[in-house]
Each structure stands twice: as structure tokens, then as C-alpha cells.
Amino acid sequence: MSEQKLQSQTVQTTGHAWDGDLQEYNNPLPVWWVYTFYATVVFALVYWTIYPSWPFGKGWIGGVSNITYVNSEGETRTHSWNTRALLMTDMNQAAVAQKPYFDKVAAMPYEQIAQDPDMSGFIISAGKSLFAENCAACHQAGGQGVIGFFPNLTDDDWLYGGSYEKIHETLLGGRRGYMPAFSEVLNGEQIDQLANYVASLSGIGHDADKATAGDVLFHSETAACFYCHTSDATGRQDMGAPNLTDNIWLWADVPAASTAEGKVAAIRGVISGGLNKGVMPAWSGRLTPEQIKVLTVYVHELGGGQ
């Protein structure tokens, strides 16, 4: 009880009493706390002077801190401090560090970039992060693609061409795949014959009689497959029509089927339903020309470049 007595003697109360004797302590703030509070007030005053803070009329007070940067037009500008101006200087500093490399990328022919040991290090590191952010969502981290959706970039089978120029063209403008649904012009038996023929081209188990009939159909005006896939079925890269003879599959998920019938059925599905997919977005505008060139070389070097 003596402790309580001591407290009531040393600690102030707010001075008023409720219900006769109910009082409230008024503990003063610790000194360090009070001075910290004053310090934050001083900090705020300094901050207001340096950085943009108070609204004023239709604008605001910019503060004394300025940022000077060079914009894309080559003009030097000074603006009161803000994060957008700060970004300009950040980007410029990074651009200065990377400039020698990107300038080289822009100036050198593809073959030379790929062979220059200094540059190929840059292509691998810059290309890898560009690929991971922009391409891997579809083509997967290693460029292996997804059967039924997105082509494998590491093999040497190319829909639109695997040369530097063609890869560059694909990146810039994007692509769109199309094959008509043959269920509209052919009956089930004919489609089955064609599927067996296509299977035979890649040496997959098939019905020989149906394949022979499919061969005729493939080269006839009725199905007219040869217009896009050519008469030897090796495809036309100017149309994105795939080579059907190499046992590399994108649209028909042949590898997943365990039986010969299943494999033929997968091919039949594509012939019957056609394709209106295989859309690759255009990257011009989203990426810089130098970044697209880096990616061109990176994709070319994934293993399948021609």
C-alpha cells in the first residue's frame, strides 16, 4: 500500500474528480519523446522547403530541389523534384551503362553478334531476362513451348522460318495461324483417310489402305491440302503451314497419345476442326528495336536457328 501512497503524492492528476473521488493521473510525456516530436516538426519544415509539398492555387509549391535530365529529343530540362523526373535520370544512367552494348547490337549484323564472345555474353544475360518476362509465358522458360498451343523454339522445325531475318520479322509484327475446318467440306471417312496419310508421312502406325486414299485426297482439289502444305507435305513457311513429314507436332498432341489409333485421332481432330489460333503478339512498340534484336539472336541461339 505504501507504493500507492507514493504515487498519489508524486504524480499529478488532471484536476477534476468524478463521483466524488475518482481522479485521473496526468503523467507528463518523457522528455526524449517531447524532443523527438519537436524534431519531426523541424524535419517537416525542412522537407517542405526541399520537396514539392503544399498545394497552391492551381498548382503546388515545387520546393528548392531540382532534377536536370536529358529527354529522348536530346533536350536538357530541369524540373522540380518528382519521381517521374527521377526516373528520367535513372533510365539515362542505365542507358549510358548499357549504351555501348545496345549500340553494338544495333550496328552489328546478326552473325557477327552471335560470334563475338563479348556480345554473346550480353545477349545471354539481357536476352534471358527479356525472354523470361515477355516470351516465357507462352514458349516456356527454356523455349520448349507447349504442344497444342505454342511452338517449341529450340528445335529446327520452324513455322515461319528460323533465319535471323524471319525470327526478327515474327517478333516485330507477330503471327496468326489459320487452317480451315475440313469437317465443313469433307466427310468423316475422308478426314480419317487424310489423318492416316499424315501419320504415314511421319512413320506413325496407320492403316495403309486409308493412307493411300488420303494421299490421293491430299493432292486433290477436293481437300487441296497441298496448296499450303505443298505436294511433298513439307509445308510453306511464308504461310506458316507446318512440315508434316518430320514427326514434330505442335497442334495435334501426337506424342501424348499412347496408341497408334490415338495418334491418328489427334491428327484427325486438327483436320476436322481446323485452327484459328497460333497468335503471336507483335512486339514492335512494346519493346525497343535493340531489345527485339537481342531477342532475335537469343531465340536463334536457343538451338534451332538456321
Place this chain on the structure above:
Amino acid sequence: MNFNFKHEWIETNIGLMAVLTMLAISVGGLVEIAPLFFIDKTIEKVEGVRPYTPLEQRGRDIYQREGCYLCHSQMIRPFRDEKLRYGHYSLAAESQYDHPFQWGSKRTGPDLARVGGKYSNEWHVQHLVAPRSMVPESVMPNYPWLQSTLLDISDTTNRMKALRKVGVPYSLSQPEYDANVTQFGETVARQLHIPDAQENLVEQANFGNYDGDPSGISEMDALVAYLQVLGTMVDFSKYTDDAFVEFR
């Protein structure tokens, strides 16, 4: 002891204390928010930003319904790493017709402010149905019902009328339509005309066939249409890289 007298006075008058408390905490809000309505440069002057078409707006409703904003922000900040990954920083002007805006503050998944045009419709459909079939390390939930649920378009006009009340320039009358033609051009103005909303929605969905299934208009059609327009309205090639510095 004058102070003590007031202190007691406030503490013993609960009504007065409530009023004074409210006044005190309003100051912070007023000082930070009110000036934005008077400052000229709050919303950047930029070409191309338009309200969403009926289909995109319905997609946006689904985006909100499914809580996409809980994991995806739509706000690219003006930092170097964000510019390199996502593109140009977001402008206030780009979300001026968003009610409520979808800036978000949590990125479990990537920012979506400029996802429009980055991937194909087909990728979006497959990724929404089964994210891990496209991105093996993804932790995003599957949304298979979007593909199988038909979009309820019966209340499209009412939804647009509600947005019109909070300031989105969807038109109901001929003068409003004409004003939109002046501001956005005829093609866009037509999409913003509430009486034609259902017709416009069906037309855009059928033409775009966003979900790859032409048989009906699914919720997937609407959501993909919305995702594909995000961040694509402003053509930044028309502006210098510092065009928006003066607005902050």
C-alpha cells in the same frame, strides 16, 4: 486553469467531443484529397483514353467479382525496374473512367496495367482455365467456370447508367451522343451509347471471339476483352519520354 476547465467541458459533453473528434481527423483527409480537385495537372492531358465498351465493362465487372485486384495491381510506378518489366508508368488519365479504380496495392501476381496485347487471347483463356499449364510456377487459382458460364447481358444498360451517374460519359440522349462524337470520334461514341449497349456487346463478342468458342458469349469473352484493352489506349510513341514529368 482555464485549460482544465475546457478539458473537462469537452469530456463531459459527448456530442461536442464527437464533433470535435470528427473535425480533427477530417483535417488530414481534406488537406491531402481536396487540392487534387483544384490542381490543373492532377489528370494528364493525353489522347486516346476512352470509357470501356459494354463488353469490356462487363469484363471489368467480372475482374472485380473474382477479386483479381487482390493479387494483381494495375499501377506501374515510375521506377526503372517497373518500366523495364511492365512498360510506361501508369497515368492518372488512364484510370479516369474506372469506378472504382483497380490500382491495388498487392502484387502476388504481376501488375496488369499494360497486359493488353502482351499475350494472345488463346493464352489468356488457357491461363485462366488452368494457369499452371502455361506457367508451371504460378500460384494463381483456376477459373474454369468463366469459360462455361454464359455472360448475363440483361443488365448491361443498367450497369452503364449507374456508371454514368458517377461521371463516366456514357450517353443516353442525342446531345450527349453528339458530345461523345466530338470528344472520342464516331466509332467510340457508338460504343458508349447506352440504348445500343446490348447490341454493341454482342457484336464485339462475336467479332472478337475472345474465348475461341463462337457458340455463345461467355464470361471469358468479356474478361479477355477487358484484359486485352488494359494499358493500350494511349499511344506513347506520340509523346516524348518526359511528356508527363510536368504533371507531378
